[in-house]
Amino acid sequence: xxxVFALFLLTLLVITALAxxxxxxxFVAVMLTxxxxxxxxxxxxxxxxxxxxxxxxxxGAGVTTVIFLSALAMTAEREKFAHVGRAAxxxxxxxxxxxxxxxxxxxxxxxxxxxxxxxxxxxxxxxxTPEYIDIPNIVTAVLSSxxxxxxLGEVFxxxxxxxxxxxxxxPRPAGHAAQRPARSSGLKHHLxxxxxxxxxxxxxxxxxxxxQFHGEYGPGGGFQAGAIIATGVILFALLEGENAALxxxxxRALMALVIGGASLYGAVGIVCIALGGNFLDYSVLSSDPxxxxxxxxxxxxxxxxxxxxxxxLTIFHAFASRxxx
Amino acid sequence: xxxxxxFNYFVFVVLLMIGLYxxxxxxxxxxxxxxxxxxQSAVFLMYITMDxxxxxxxxxxxxxxxxxxxxxxxxxVLILTAxxxxxxxxxxxxxxxxxxxxxxxxxxxxxxxxxD
Amino acid sequence: MDLxxxxxxxxxxxxxxxxxxxVLLKPxxxxxxxxxxxxxxxxxxxxxxxxxxxxxxxxxxxxxGWAAPYGIELxxxxxxxxxxxxxxxxxxxxxxxxxxxxDQQIELERQPLFYSAWLLAMAGLIGIVVSADAFxxxxxxxxxxxxxYVLIAGGPDRRxxxxxxxxxIMGTIGATFYLIGVGLVYMMTGTLNLADMEVRIQExxxxxxxxxxxxxxxxxxxxxxxxxxxxxxxxxxxxxAPHMVTMFLAACGTKVAIYVLIRFDFLVxxxxxxxxxxxxxxxxxxxxxxxxxxxxxxxxxxxxxKRLLGTSSVAQIGYIVLGASFLSAAGLSASVTHIFxxxxxxxxxxxxxxxxxCHYRDLRxxxxxxxxxxMPWTAAALVICGLSLIGVPGTAGFISKWLLINAAMxxxxxxxxxVAVILLSSLMAVAYVWRIVETLYFGSTDNVAADGATDxxxxxxxxxxxxxxxxxxxxxxxxxxPQLPISLSSGAASVLLGQLP
Numbered sequence: 009x010x011x012v013f014a015l016f017l018l019t020l021l022v023i024t025a026l027a028x029x030x031x032x033x034x035f036v037a038v039m040l041t042x043x044x045x046x047x048x049x050x051x052x053x054x055x056x057x058x059x060x061x062x063x064x065x066x067x068g069a070g071v072t073t074v075i076f077l078s079a080l081a082m083t084a085e086r087e088k089f090a091h092v093g094r095a096a097x098x099x100x101x102x103x104x105x106x107x108x109x110x111x112x113x114x115x116x117x118x119x120x121x122x123x124x125x126x127x128x129x130x131x132x133x134x135x136x137t138p139e140y141i142d143i144p145n146i147v148t149a150v151l152s153s154x155x156x157x158x159x160l161g162e163v164f165x166x167x168x169x170x171x172x173x174x175x176x177x178x179p180r181p182a183g184h185a186a187q188r189p190a191r192s193s194g195l196k197h198h199l200x201x202x203x204x205x206x207x208x209x210x211x212x213x214x215x216x217x218x219x220q221f222h223g224e225y226g227p228g229g230g231f232q233a234g235a236i237i238a239t240g241v242i243l244f245a246l247l248e249g250e251n252a253a254l255x256x257x258x259x260r261a262l263m264a265l266v267i268g269g270a271s272l273y274g275a276v277g278i279v280c281i282a283l284g285g286n287f288l289d290y291s292v293l294s295s296d297p298x299x300x301x302x303x304x305x306x307x308x309x310x311x312x313x314x315x316x317x318x319x320x321l322t323i324f325h326a327f328a329s330r331x332x333x
Numbered sequence: 334x335x336x337x338x339x340f341n342y343f344v345f346v347v348l349l350m351i352g353l354y355x356x357x358x359x360x361x362x363x364x365x366x367x368x369x370x371x372x373q374s375a376v377f378l379m380y381i382t383m384d385x386x387x388x389x390x391x392x393x394x395x396x397x398x399x400x401x402x403x404x405x406x407x408x409x410v411l412i413l414t415a416x417x418x419x420x421x422x423x424x425x426x427x428x429x430x431x432x433x434x435x436x437x438x439x440x441x442x443x444x445x446x447x448x449d
Numbered sequence: 450m451d452l453x454x455x456x457x458x459x460x461x462x463x464x465x466x467x468x469x470x471x472v473l474l475k476p477x478x479x480x481x482x483x484x485x486x487x488x489x490x491x492x493x494x495x496x497x498x499x500x501x502x503x504x505x506x507x508x509x510x511x512x513x514g515w516a517a518p519y520g521i522e523l524x525x526x527x528x529x530x531x532x533x534x535x536x537x538x539x540x541x542x543x544x545x546x547x548x549x550x551x552d553q554q555i556e557l558e559r560q561p562l563f564y565s566a567w568l569l570a571m572a573g574l575i576g577i578v579v580s581a582d583a584f585x586x587x588x589x590x591x592x593x594x595x596x597x598y599v600l601i602a603g604g605p606d607r608r609x610x611x612x613x614x615x616x617x618i619m620g621t622i623g624a625t626f627y628l629i630g631v632g633l634v635y636m637m638t639g640t641l642n643l644a645d646m647e648v649r650i651q652e653x654x655x656x657x658x659x660x661x662x663x664x665x666x667x668x669x670x671x672x673x674x675x676x677x678x679x680x681x682x683x684x685x686x687x688x689x690a691p692h693m694v695t696m697f698l699a700a701c702g703t704k705v706a707i708y709v710l711i712r713f714d715f716l717v718x719x720x721x722x723x724x725x726x727x728x729x730x731x732x733x734x735x736x737x738x739x740x741x742x743x744x745x746x747x748x749x750x751x752x753x754x755k756r757l758l759g760t761s762s763v764a765q766i767g768y769i770v771l772g773a774s775f776l777s778a779a780g781l782s783a784s785v786t787h788i789f790x791x792x793x794x795x796x797x798x799x800x801x802x803x804x805x806x807c808h809y810r811d812l813r814x815x816x817x818x819x820x821x822x823x824m825p826w827t828a829a830a831l832v833i834c835g836l837s838l839i840g841v842p843g844t845a846g847f848i849s850k851w852l853l854i855n856a857a858m859x860x861x862x863x864x865x866x867x868v869a870v871i872l873l874s875s876l877m878a879v880a881y882v883w884r885i886v887e888t889l890y891f892g893s894t895d896n897v898a899a900d901g902a903t904d905x906x907x908x909x910x911x912x913x914x915x916x917x918x919x920x921x922x923x924x925x926x927x928x929x930x931p932q933l934p935i936s937l938s939s940g941a942a943s944v945l946l947g948q949l950p
Contacts, residue, residue, distance in 0.1 A: 014340075015340065018340060018341065018344040021348065022344055022347050022348065025348055025351045025352070025371050028355075028367060029351055029355045029364075029368065029371075034361070034363055037363075037364065037367055038367070041367055041371075044371070048374055048377070048378070051378070051381075052377075052381050055341075055384065055404075056384065056386075056404035057384060057404070057408075057412070058391040059409055059413060060377075060381060060412050060416070063413055063416050063417075064416060067417065067420050068374075068416065068420070072420050072423060075423070075427060076363075076367075076427065079427040082435075083431060083434040084363075084434070084440055087359075087361040087363075088361065088441050092360055092443065093357065093358065094358050096357070098354065098358075100353065100357060101353050101354045101357075104353060105346050105347075105350045107661050107664065108629075109343075110661060111633055111657055111658040111660075111661035112339075112342040112346065112658075113657065114655035114657045114658050115633075115637075116636065117339075118339075118341055118382060118385055119385045119386055119387035119388075119389075120387070121386050121402075123383070123636075124637055124639035124653075125383050125384070125405055125636060126386055126639070128638070128639030128640055129407060129518055129639055129640055129641075130406065132519055133407065134392065136519075137394075138394065144393050145392070145393045146392040146393065146394065146403070146406040147406045147409050147413075149406075150407060150410045151410045151413060153513055153515070154519055154520055155520070155521055156512070157512040157513065157520075157521045158410075158411075158414055158521065158584065158585055158588050161576065161588035161589055161592060162417050162418065162588060164465055164468070164569065164572070165418050165421050165588065165591050165592050166417060166421050167469060167569075168421065168566065168592055168595040169422070169424050169425050171472060171565055171566060171569075171599065172428065172566065172595060172596075172598065172602075173424055174562055175562040175563065175599050175602070175603065176429060176599070176602050177428050178559070225393075226393060231413060231417055263472070266469070267469040270466075270469045271469055274465070274466035278462075278466075281452075281455055281458075286458070286510065286511055286512065287455065287462065287510075287513070288512055288513040289514035291514065316417070327427070330431060349629075353622070356618060356622065365618060369618065369621055369622075372622070372625060373621075373625055376628055379629070379632055380632055383632070408635075411584055418588070418591045421591070421595060422594075422595065422621050425595055425598055425617065426614065426617050429602060429614050432602075432610050433610045436607040436610065437611075449608055
């Protein structure tokens with residue numbers, strides 16, 4: 009049954025991708041991209057990657073689509089029909105495909121328990137996590153402790169994007185908000201989205217918080233939570249108008265969230281050095297190393313959640329306010 | 334299962350080709366970015382395909398089931414990171430596109446080149 | 450508390466964690482001062498580590514206290530030390546000099562974001578250099594790339610935007626290719642740690658995925674490093690970026706990608722794949738030679754000062770790749786020395802360009818005629834760095850050219866051809882540097898729309914000029930006393946070829 013379903017999903021993925029490339033209406037292409045992400049998320053779920061599926065659904069299908077749409081609202085709806093160097097592109101792509109096929113032929117088959125990836129490093133994580141960290145979700149353990157430095161880097165990638173978008177699109181000019189009440193009123197005059205959406209927003213935020221604090225036991229963690237809460241606030245902004253959203257969570261608070269989150273993560277690392285461990289070695293945070301690890305993971309996951317949520321919302325507001333100006 | 338494995342990798346290769354084709358041949362800047370995100374998603378699929386173990390489940394340890402097989406957590410961690418990197422690059426790219434549209438009045442690459 | 454063992458981590462973490470705090474510093478002077486202090490601190494850490502590395506020490510650091518390959522490992526050896534000096538030096542000196550130039554090009558309220566992005570770019574590049582983990586390199590590559598896109602997009606000209614968009618697309622394709630390559634190696638070995646890969650890759654029996662992985666990693670990093678013919682993003686991006694950003698990226702941006710390329714290929718692939726070293730050489734050597742010849746020739750006819758120097762960078766990257774493709778200790782150490790010396794020469798040249806830009810808005814050569822009369826000190830510094838770029842004896846550039854020619858003579862095949870290419874391109878470098886000198890010193894000032902009289906000496910602001918001269922003098926200093934880069938680079942060569950130092 010799973011087999012048939014997976015086959016169906018993968019086929020749909022290819023069809024959607026083709027439709028995206030062929031469509032000359034950019035809005036259609038963006039909506040199809042959102043569907044593409046959802047299909048991808050479902051496919052990840054079938055392949056046992058629950059955390060990744062959750063992230064892909066929240067980030068890929070949710071936040072990315074909104075950012076694309078608000079950018080499109082400022083640029084163009086239709087694509088001019090033109091291609092450059094179609095033949096060259098086809099040649100490059102065919103060479104790429106042939107090379108990849110050549111490589112993949114010798115790859116271990118799907119699900120082979122004897123594949124090198126399942127023999128080395130990964131079994132150690134599965135075996136040692138209960139002993140060293142003692143939380144059920146191994147993905148969270150690897151993400152925030154064993155490879156915590158990667159995650160720190162990732163938070164700073166998000167931070168770089170956030171200050172980059174602010175730098176390029178400019179901070180929201182003061183006194184700008186009052187000028188255009190008509191266009192920023194959101195969907196106030198549409199009853200059904202208004203009622204349903206208002207009901208949904210608190211639950212989305214609540215679910216985000218659940219994902220944040222339940223990340224050690226089930227799928228979830230800072231990234232997913234940050235993205236989900238950001239989606240909730242964006243929905244609120246779409247319903248009530250961007251200004252209402254900014255009144256509820258002002259730009260300064262968002263920036264504080266980003267900087268605070270990133271610094272919180274870094275500060276944990278520095279404290280670990282001060283207490284005599286290596287950078288990000290949470291074991292030294294408490295007299296019981298296992299509890300120290302859990303404490304460290306809890307704090308840095310909070311930092312990740314704050315930074316991601318703040319950064320995504322800052323990026324959204326930067327686009328949205330540019331559109332009104 | 335073996336066939337499905339090849340099919341997963343086959344879809345990865347096809348998506349990789351579709352994405353790169355869009356990036357190279359499309360003139361519209363937004364379309365280029367959409368192509369880029371398909372291209373990146375394909376790579377995510379390749380990593381996640383690696384993590385599956387036959388009879389396995391998501392790597393969240395179930396109490397009282399010591400015999401349970403779990404899938405590989407490492408590729409999942411890597412792709413979680415890569416997804417966030419992808420959305421960061423995309424939003425920066427879109428910010429640049431918005432500014433290009435403001436200063437050139439178009440988001441088609443050939444018209445931008447003609448303008449300078 | 451002894452911080453020495455923590456230096457590799459601090460080297461990355463200090464500029465990275467300072468970046469968000471810089472955003473909070475509202476008055477412009479403070480943001481600049483804070484960023485400069487942090488960049489200087491980072492430079493000091495690099496110097497401290499280099500001193501230990503020179504005594505034969507190799508730093509390794511286990512992030513989070515988890516042993517490799519389970520955790521992420523950092524390592525600093527002689528090869529990394531060269532790059533650390535270049536990146537943190539360019540970042541710190543650039544920041545020290547940047548104030549006036551940035552004031553001129555970036556609006557006040559955006560400056561804290563600019564300085565923050567500068568520190569992030571530094572931290573990202575340093576993070577790549579010290580990392581010993583293939584995936585961690587990708588993460589830091591993205592930090593440095595995103596920050597560089599932001600910095601370049603700060604250019605005042607609208608043409609900066611399409612240039613940076615092109616860079617973003619090509620850079621992301623390059624990084625994704627690298628990710629595909631790392632994925633394939635991981636698929637076959639089960640590890641991400643470079644040293645562990647080196648060991649486990651010996652046991653792999655099916656070599657096709659590894660061969661394809663080597664291809665993807667080489668092409669992806671060559672895109673990032675602007676190796677000919679994948680350099681098309683570079684001239685425009687360098688031309689339209691803010692002047693200080695051009696200086697920073699020209700000094701170290703592309704070289705870090707070459708560092709990863711050389712490291713990955715020599716340490717991981719060449720030990721496992723039979724005949725791969727020959728493939729590596731026969732793929733990259735023609736590209737290097739073509740790049741050197743074509744880019745030098747284009748530079749001779751280029752009319753815009755920044756684009757001319759940017760195009761010349763493509764040729765200089767060719768020299769670095771050429772040295773590596775000799776596969777010999779002499780070639781590699783010539784290559785690594787050139788990374789160091791070219792950073793000095795090109796960094797100095799672009800600093801001088803930033804000085805010129807204080808009074809000349811239009812940097813086309815035709816508009817710069819007679820600039821030596823108004824800015825004699827700047828012009829003199831530019832000449833010194835230009836001589837170093839050509840490789841005139843007595844300058845740093847001469848040392849690496851000399852080592853490269855020696856390494857080329859020691860090659861079994863085509864040694865005459867290789868030497869001829871190096872000499873020919875040096876002649877072309879003489880031609881394009883001479884064009885600049887001729888314009889600055891002997892150009893007729895008749896058709897220049899100068900704002901006011903041209904005879905009055907109006908030099909660039911003192912801090913900028915002093916840093917420019919510091920770098921120009923360093924070009925001479927390392928020309929007479931080249932022991933530091935040479936001993937580091939011969940150490941690097943023996944690390945790469947797996948010999949004991």
